[in-house]
Amino acid sequence: MRSGSLISSFGYAIQGVWYALRTQRNMRIHAAAAVVVIIAAALLHLSWMRWVVLLLAITLVMVMELMNTALESVVDLASPEIHPLAKAAKDTAAGAVLLASVFALVAGIIVFYRPLADLLGSGG
Numbered sequence: 769m770r771s772g773s774l775i776s777s778f779g780y781a782i783q784g785v786w787y788a789l790r791t792q793r794n795m796r797i798h799a800a801a802a803v804v805v806i807i808a809a810a811l812l813h814l815s816w817m818r819w820v821v822l823l824l825a826i827t828l829v830m831v832m833e834l835m836n837t838a839l840e841s842v843v844d845l846a847s848p849e850i851h852p853l854a855k856a857a858k859d860t861a862a863g864a865v866l867l868a869s870v871f872a873l874v875a876g877i878i879v880f881y882r883p884l885a886d887l888l889g890s891g892g
């Protein structure tokens with residue numbers, strides 16, 4: 769086990785995020801959705817409370833996807849052959865991503881509903 773400086777630990781963490789973005793299509797979809805949501809939130813001048821909810825939802829999904837990617841790598845390393853426990857581990861991690869994504873979708877609808885209704889109601 770190598771010990772490193774705080775800066776090199778930070779570098780490894782960034783490498784991990786970059787690895788997930790490069791290798792996981794779902795991570796790229798989540799990232800693209802997050803960019804769209806952040807641009808929409810800025811254009812609609814959302815309140816800070818709505819911003820906090822959105823940023824929490826985005827972070828939750830990203831964190832779950834990163835953990836899912838990490839778990840997939842560990843499972844493939846430990847059990848490259850087919851095994852019911854490997855399946856259970858991967859399916860459960862995928863379930864965590866799914867739950868977080870459903871939460872983010874519902875939170876997004878709740879956060880954007882009123883500002884969008886006001887905008888459309890005022891004729892744009």
Ligand SMILES: Nc1ncnc2c1ncn2[C@@H]1O[C@H](COP(=O)(O)OP(=O)(O)OP(=O)(O)O)[C@@H](O)[C@H]1O
Nearest residue numbers: 792794840847848849850851852854855858859862
């Ligand atoms: N070693 C294994 N043993 C049994 N089932 C497995 C194993 N590896 C994968 N699976 C099954 O195949 C599914 C897909 O696994 P895979 O490793 O391809 O992940 P993935 O769907 O590509 O995930 P992602 O899209 O996040 O990359 C798993 O959810 C699991 O049900």
